[in-house]
Amino acid sequence: MSETVQATAAKVDPAPGNNRWKALAFIALAQLMVVLDATIVNIALPSAQQDLGISDGNRQWVITAYALAFGGLLLFGGRVADLWGRKRTFVTGLFGFAAASALGGAATGEAMMLGARALQGVFGALLAPAALSLLAVTFTDAKERAKAFGIYGAIAGGGGAVGLILGGFLTEYLNWRWTFFVNIPFAILAAVGAYFVIREPEGSRNRSPLDIPGVILSTLGLVSLVYGFTHAESDGWGDSVTIGLFIASAVLLAAFVVTEAKVKSPLLPLRVVAERNRGGVYLSLGLAIIAMFGLFLFLTYYLQIVKGYSPVKTGFAFLPMIAGMITGSTQIGARLMTRVAPRLLMGPGFLVAGLGMLLLTQLDIGSSYASLLLPAQLLLGLGMGTAFMPAMSLATHGIEARDAGVASAMVNTSQQVGGAIGTALLNTIAASATTAYVASHAAGATNQQLLQAQAMVHGYSNAIWWAVGILAAAATIAFTLINTGRPGAGSVTAASGDGVEDEIKVPVVAH
Known part of the structure; x- marks a missing residue:
């Protein structure tokens, strides 16, 4: 059988030679656009709200409309990619995202803005699972896969912080509308490049009825x-x-x-989530995202309101975290992924990130950026980058080609749901602690402005303690549920939806 497998695998190799790495560049560009869009609008929102006359009550819908459409349709988007073809779904999603971004940038009122954000979410739900599943079926060699997922993991983890930098720069020096228009060249370049470069394996579609x-x-x-x-x-x-x-x-x-x-x-074959390693990845990744999204929110407010940083300076203050993520993902995770078991990267990674979060529990009004925020961000970035990289790879590792889209959608779903939970849960904890602090200290306070700032930081510190616990839980899940050995290359039979079995060389896990 091995001769048949290798001969057929060579025939269906999706991206021979350097084309694989060109494909990665366009897939990574699209992923960066989707991830940064989750945070880039946050910094621009006050300006957009004022220009478009959006009420305070409806302001949250600029964020929520995107999150609901994206999170709600991800599984459907992953199944469409398996059914219709990942490349076609990816390119369609990119062009649709560009059109929705143009509509948002040109918005003349509240309804047009909310509609554009919902459309961005719809097309994001198409292209995000298609991007990850393309990566899974394109990179089949263990070492190449480690490098590719290292880059992808760095973008998935650090894209939100990049969005804060870009959002601050565009809002301060140009106009809030450019936080939407900036997506258009990204999307078109990625779509055109993907159309000409990406080659999908034949027979890997799932043609079963929807x-x-x-x-x-x-x-x-x-x-x-x-x-x-x-x-x-x-x-x-x-x-x-x-x-x-x-x-x-x-x-x-x-x-x-x-x-x-x-x-x-x-739509979601239960075999995709029932396998303990993938289930462990979805759970631990979702928990880690809960901790990270809450932190982005707190640090943004802390730096702008308490420290008085400008939007641009706030964005650049997140650079150490991005540097840490890139280093952890490409230099630690990618180099060790083919040598050690995934849990020995994910578990310690979440613990290192938890140590960085633990430092941030010491936050107060007078905290020094250089002595507290910088080392904490470096630890967070290094830990999350190291953990994200094997998590992204393991989520689609050994999966049948016909399930690659929906397995990829589950990764994105855990991130989206985690982001929504993190923002709501940690923000509520912080707000409650802030209110309690004001109530208990109001009697002896002479400076109300100082009291409010102290109460706010106290609230953040309380919520960050919860984030520490959540990261510890993510590490525990990674250590206990994920039990595969180091990744090795092998071949499995992937059955396409039309009942034809195709031998496709994809990674399996060596126990």
């Missing part, structure tokens, strides 16, 4: 979950709408699991 009940249940369930956390942040955890959304989400997602276990061609 699971319509699964699409409806998963989309409504995920939208309810993401919106529930977003609503909790603004209206409280005890609000009847918040509780109703969480109950609806639990019922819908439970019905989705039951449906997927029974239908012939499920």
Whole structure:
């Protein structure tokens, strides 16, 4: 069989020679655009709100519309990529994202802006899983895969901080509209490059009929979950709408699991998430994102409100974290991935990030950037970069080619849901601690402005303690659930959706 496998694998090699690395450049560019878009608009939001006359009550929808569409449709987007072709889905998603960004940049009112953000989320849900699954089927050699996922992991982890820098620069020196327009050249360059460079393996599509009940249940369930956390942040955890959304989400997602276990061609084959290593990756990655997204929010407010940094200076203050992520992902994770078991990178990585977070619990009004924030960010970046890289690779490792899109969508789903939970949960904890601090110190306070600043920092410090615990939980899950040995190259049989078995050389894990 081995001669047949190798001969057929050579025939379907998706990107021979240097084309693989050219393909990586365009895939990475698209991923950077999607990830930074989650934070780039945050810094521009006050200016956009003023220009477009968006009310304070509806302001959050500029962020929420994107998160709901993106998070809710990711599984559907991953299945479309498997069914329709990853390259075609990727290119369509990019052109759609560019058009939605143009609409957002040209927005003349609230409705146009919210519609553009929702459209960005829809097309982002198409291209994000297609990008990761293309990477999974393009890089099949263990060493090349390690390098490719090192770069991808650095972008997935550090893109949010890049968005803060770019958002600050564009808002301060140009106009908030450029936080949307900047996506257009990114998207067009990535789409055109991908069209000419990327070659997808033949026979790797899943041509099974689309699971319509699964699409409806998963989309409504995920939208309810993401919106529930977003609503909790603004209206409280005890609000009847918040509780109703969480109950609806639990019922819908439970019905989705039951449906997927029974239908012939499920949207999310349960074998994708039931495998303990992939399940461990989705859980630990989601928890790590909860901690990181909350931190981005706190540090942005701390630097701008307490320290008085400009938007641009705030963005550049995140550079150590980006440098740490790039180093951890490309120099530590990528170099060790083919030598040590994934859990021995992910577990320690989350612990190092937790140590950086632990330093930030010492935050106060007079904290020095050089002696506290800089080393804490370096540790966070190094730890998360080291952990993200094997996590991204393991999430699609040994997967059948026909499931690559939906497995990739699960990675993005864990990130999106984690981001929504992190922002809502940690922000609520911080706000409660801030209110309690003001109430207990108001009587003896002579300077109300100083009291408010002290209360705010106290709230951040309390929430960061929770983030430390969450990262410790992520490390525990990585150590206990992920039990594969170091990655090795091998071949498995991938069955395409039309019932034809194609021998495709993809990575498997050596136990």
